[in-house]
Amino acid sequence: MTRFDKTRRRVLKWAGGGLAGLAATRLTGPFEWINTARASAGGHPGIDPRAPSGLLTDLLSDPLGIRVTDHQPRLSWIVPALGPVPTQAAYRVQIGRTQSGIAAGRDLVWDSGRVESDVSTGVVYGGPSLAPNTVYYWRVRTWQKHGHASMWSAPQRVVTEMGDGWTGTPIWAPTVAAEPDQDIDPNDWLLARTEFQIDGRVQSAWIQASARSPEAARQYVYRLAVNEAFAGVGPVRSFDPETETRYHTHDITGLLKVGANVVSAFCYTAEDHAFLADIVVVYEDGRRQVIGTGDDWRVRLAGGWRPPNGFFGGFYEAPQEYIDARAEPVGWRRPGFDDSAWETPARAMSLPGLTPSWDENIACIPRRPQSATQLEAGRWLIDMGREVVAGLSLTVTAQAGQRVTVRLGEERTADGGARYELRSGPVYEEVWTLRDGRQHLAHWGYRAFRWIELITDPGLDVTSGLQAHVLRKPWTDGLAHFASSNRDLDRVWEFCRYTIEALRMNVYEDTPTREREPYAGDAVINQLSEYNTQRSYALARYSTSYLARRPTWPTEYHVMTAITTWRDYLATGDDANLAADYDLLVERQLTEYLDSDGLVDKSPGEYYRFPRDLVDWPRGYRDDYVFTDVNTVINAWQYAAYEALSNIAGVLGHGRDQHRFAAMARRLQHRLNSELIAGNGAYFDGRDTTHQSQHATAFPLALGVTRGEARQAAGQWLAGQPMKANVYGAQLVLDALYNVNQAESALALLTSRDTFSWLHMMDDLGATITPEAWDPSMTDNISFSHAWGSAPVNTVMRYIAGVTPAAPGAARLRIAPQPAGLNWFKARVPTIRGPVSVAFQRGGRQLLEITLPPNTESTIELDLSQFDDIPAHRLKVLARGYRPRTTVGHGMLTVANALPGTLVVLAH
16 A cells, blocks of 8 residues: 555545544645645745734835835735635734834834725735835734734834935936047946934934946946945836836945944946935834935045946847956945045936836856866856856966956857857857956846856966856745656746746846847736746736736737736736736737727838737747738737636726727637638638648637637647647647646656757756747847746646635635646645645546635636546545535536645545
8 A cells, every 4th residue: 555545645634534534634745745835924934823924015025115105005915724715804903103103003004904805816905105214114913704803013114205205316427538449438447435323222224225227238327336235226118118128226325333323335337327325224212314315425436446348238238347456446335435635516417207116126146166177277167057147257376467267158058168159149158358366257237147157367266256146136945846756847847937037137128138128028928937937026016017017029929918917917916007007918919900890900020120910929839820811820819818808898887988898809810710720620721722831720729719519629639749849839738738637748848858959958958947939049149037938937836736826916816726647746836815725646546636825716627538537426525624616517527615734635
């Protein structure tokens, strides 16, 4: 008897004795880990399980710079698991100005009192207007339907936006004349510093900072430090660079010390030359200290420390960093540095439309290399183990004039070095010149690399003091988890999970190497993958609103923002952006191109100019798609966008628009299905062609166009094919197959070792982040850092584990596991209300265990063909605290009323 059989016998024992045994049963094998998940409130060990957790303000876990001008913040929390079926019946929110005051329930700004409501996401703050540039603390407690009252949550600190209260003025260094042959203006580099005293206990401190302009380099302008420690970078690219400048709020509470302190800013930009900051210190005794940029700061240009040496990117002006340590103003980031020879700042241009950032700040995480290999005397190859988005730092003892050639690459060359001339265009080769003694050299900017090649004097130790300083959004390990009986599937899932972790910058972009440009086609996949790996929503929201205002040239990319906006609302229950972006979303649709049949009918267009139909990219991955004026893929995207717009209009109360867009979607759907489906069940690429590409059938199936019996016919046609789409189109191919229960075919693609496969990327190409395309042989300029290749990480969670939101804010979930081809799996899927855990074991007796977070409901749908066609009468569904209501029909077992807690399906 196996360990799993013993587990099932124990479950059958308590099942036979009634539901009381469920509470005491601790499962083992694939299910043992769920017991740990139950005990952890929202995946955050160490917090009081009797209190709400996971507090979010405007979707931020560390809310800095929260909008309060013409905006009421939205509050969300995870309801604690109190009692057998933990569902919220009421809540109470308190907001105060001090942490001690909020803990005691005194000196409150607002107390909601007990509010009878089950809403725990996107709750609109209902108190008096919050003051700008001020710190607040809020907490929440809940009551559950069976009378259980929670403890108060731990308070969350909130720092509000600056508003119009800036004390600083934009500054830069006085300009100098550039040499005629210089590619980079020597005025592009700025060093700025200010020194001040802290004379008491600090309650909270932050820096509000901005600069112009992040556009040319497509990255941050300033890099802040407090007493040499990293404090933040920014700003993010704005919605409209001509009228708006974003600023960030950086917490520096833990970086200050009593006595002398220094804030330094190391800046680079090829446009506009302006830096602005206000440092705010709030003491425990209530005093405030504010230091703004202005005449009290000291500035200089980088000069010979960062000599102009051109750019490393083709699409953007990010500087090569040839460092000459002999010219460094050593110690300039430390208190006590003599800056008397520095200059008083010059007044810079004003920053138009200062607006707070919506998203988490980028963190800097030092990471040591995995290994170092000496290729020959004075030539080293260093492996980071995985590709990172980072700058390099080197601490070394040297003699003046010694040099280190630094080469970084995503791949290795034939002779074992780092391929520093990247396929995607950038050239990562620089020379660092050293000074006498011990010194520390570091990049200001970032690159994407795994491999480091250093060429230097043979006697110089350049390996022991080497680090990468990884830049990305904060990441919480353990919020998502997947393991299964298929080791290859597990590897693919982790490959794609790490892709999302590594590439979370200030806005979704194609890659940190070639373009650094946001595209809706990348965002539509990136959003799904992030939602299924982190309880994180602000980055996706900012990216969607950015793309609604700054769309790119592909035709279908314009309509996708309606889809990502609706997904945002389903995931968060926060409707703030629905109204803010609605008119833009309507404007982006292709309505002007609809013909008399209701189909999008237009020329395929010219490359790199809207509206050019894309279908897939690069061009060689389209399965010979034939472009016609009525394009099946374009119409499928437009159908899905009209459906999303109809839903959005309904939420906003725009009844006429709701019905109009729904009718347009139905008409387009009917015409597309009646005209463009062939006798074999597959779609034609478009009107006036008989060609049938994989894309033409996969996209309508994935996007919900195909209906009724046609779905099965189209699915069978698709299931017989290998992968022909690129990694972008692969998302739609996998979605299509799982949508029509072709799970074994989808699993075969997920674990394939063909050239068009994720295992090929990993095992043959050596990739550790998903590349832009399956193989360089199909396109010679691919990057090895493209999040649009991450489809498996969201596909596994949405289809194999089967977890998707069915109502706004994940208030209702649909759980429909498709484990065909697997003997077992275990999954933890994050939602805004807490994690969903699903575990499955195939064997002599089956066992499926699902744990729902508090304050949710779920419909569970089991396609019995995925479970070895076990007769429904042999399945028993058990839960603690209520009786699951099951129905059987058409080969499906459905539980319509699954409630929070653990539900077990077993065969007997």
